[in-house]
Amino acid sequence: MKKSKWIASILSVLLASSVLTACGGGTQQGAAGETPANTVQQSDEPAQPEQAAFPRTIQHVKGELVLKKRPDRIASVDIMATDYLLVLDESPIVSEGFGTKDKSPIFAKYAAGKKVTDLGGKTNLETLLEMEPDLIVISSTGKADRFEEFNKMADTVVIDYSLDAPSRLMKFAELVGKEEKAKEVIAEFNKLKQDATAAAAKHQGETALFLVSNGKDFTVIHPKNFPIFYEDIGLTSVKGLPEDGKIGGRIGIEALSEFGADHIFIAENRRQMNPDDPQGMINIWTDNPVWKNLKAVKNNQVYSVDTLVGDTFFLGQIAGLEAIKEHLGK
Numbered sequence: 001m002k003k004s005k006w007i008a009s010i011l012s013v014l015l016a017s018s019v020l021t022a023c024g025g026g027t028q029q030g031a032a033g034e035t036p037a038n039t040v041q042q043s044d045e046p047a048q049p050e051q052a053a054f055p056r057t058i059q060h061v062k063g064e065l066v067l068k069k070r071p072d073r074i075a076s077v078d079i080m081a082t083d084y085l086l087v088l089d090e091s092p093i094v095s096e097g098f099g100t101k102d103k104s105p106i107f108a109k110y111a112a113g114k115k116v117t118d119l120g121g122k123t124n125l126e127t128l129l130e131m132e133p134d135l136i137v138i139s140s141t142g143k144a145d146r147f148e149e150f151n152k153m154a155d156t157v158v159i160d161y162s163l164d165a166p167s168r169l170m171k172f173a174e175l176v177g178k179e180e181k182a183k184e185v186i187a188e189f190n191k192l193k194q195d196a197t198a199a200a201a202k203h204q205g206e207t208a209l210f211l212v213s214n215g216k217d218f219t220v221i222h223p224k225n226f227p228i229f230y231e232d233i234g235l236t237s238v239k240g241l242p243e244d245g246k247i248g249g250r251i252g253i254e255a256l257s258e259f260g261a262d263h264i265f266i267a268e269n270r271r272q273m274n275p276d277d278p279q280g281m282i283n284i285w286t287d288n289p290v291w292k293n294l295k296a297v298k299n300n301q302v303y304s305v306d307t308l309v310g311d312t313f314f315l316g317q318i319a320g321l322e323a324i325k326e327h328l329g330k
Contacts (some may be wrong), residue, residue: 012248053177060171061140061158062147070177075133076125077150078142083313084172085137086110088181094131096123102275103268104307106315121271129153135175141312165189165228165314189318196321197233199329201330209261209296210320212247212310213281214269218256221267221310222248229265229309229320247310253290264296264304265323270307278302303327 057067074090076082076304079097088106091114098118101111119127123143128136134155138144152155159171166186173182210229223230223237225247230237238259242249251259268281282304285291296302305323308316 002072014164050178056174056177058157058174061144062151062156064157065134066156067155067175067326071135071175073132073134074175075119075128075131075136077128077136078139079118079124079311080139080142080161081137081172083107083118083308083315084159084169085176086114087169087185088173088176088178090172090176090178092116092137093133094119094128097121100186100270100308101269103273103278104315106306106319107308107313110315125153135176137172139312142314161312165312165317169314188275189314192318192321192325193233194229195329196324198259199325199327200234203235203328206236206237206262207260208265209238209241209259210265210267210305210309211256212267212269213285215272215281217250217252217282218266219245219250219269220248224248226320228317233321233324235324253285253288255292255295262294262296262299263301263328264294265303265305265309265320265327267305267309270310273307301327 012287020325054070055066058067070182073158074085074092076085076092076095079095082092082095082098085092089108096119098116099113101108117127117131133154134152135211136154138147138150138156139161140157140158141161143150144158147156147158157175159168161168163171166189167188169182170179173179208230212219212221220241220243221229224242224243231234238261241328242251242257266282268278272281274280291297294302306316309320309323310316316322
């Protein structure tokens with residue numbers, strides 16, 4: 001069957017079975033139930049050192065999966081999963097939202113030289129099928145509810161994002177046999193966390209606030225959802241922050257004035273920002289009289305941070321801790 005007809009037939013099957021998959025439980029190779037339609041593709045490339053660790057059984061949110069060999073063609077249908085792969089110097093063949101590299105200096109650094117097909121912001125299924133992945137990776141806070149759909153295309157794993165960042169990284173490392181690499185990265189991360197803690201200790205009794213600028217208002221990066229930027233390193237958050245929403249609630253400029261934070265770390269909304277004007281959604285407030293009267297503004301204690309800080313990116317946590325170390329460690 002020609003590839004175009006094969007893709008069309010797969011898409012038709014997915015569409016026709018959408019009602020059934022909403023009612024069924026997850027099944028994968030290595031678990032009870034049917035074997036996924038796509039089998040692991042053999043690679044003509046020389047065996048890599050990590051191959052000695054395979055086959056292995058991967059435990060994940062939707063069950064377990066036996067990986068017979070190290071996956072060569074990983075597809076990420078969640079940009080937050082791509083982030084963890086890049087940290088391990090792994091390059092997915094295809095990724096949702098890979099254009100983030102144009103909006104994040106730190107993501108761009110890790111993505112440099114990587115050949116990754118962009119799935120767009122809504123995951124183009126036809127493109128995904130054309131790339132013939134042997135493993136699809138999803139985060140539990142992303143498209144986990146579409147597990148059955150993706151698992152029909154190729155073996156799929158869902159990484160538990162209720163875990164802290166180092167623990168998530170180890171789960172990704174298991175997929176590609178890079179546990180030792182992950183341990184090295186985690187050791188560096190813990191050292192950075194110690195440095196940020198030392199910097200925060202210089203500002204006892206002062207308050208901090210992490211925000212995302214949306215242009216017309218701000219989204220709070222809430223300490224409940226991002227303890228790494230607050231209590232984990234000893235920074236005190238302002239009281240009474242709204243926590244409704246995925247990362248925190250929204251506030252206007254007047255509420256921001258009432259909170260009166262001593263230090264404000266602010267990122268631009270990655271989905272709305274203009275990469276050609278990376279500070280545009282922050283600078284829009286420069287001439288606002290309420291903004292100019294903020295304690296942090298008057299004391300020159302407003303710090304711009306990478307756009308990844310407001311999401312559950314490993315690189316975002318690195319960026320936030322580096323900002324704390326740099327600006328509060330003086």
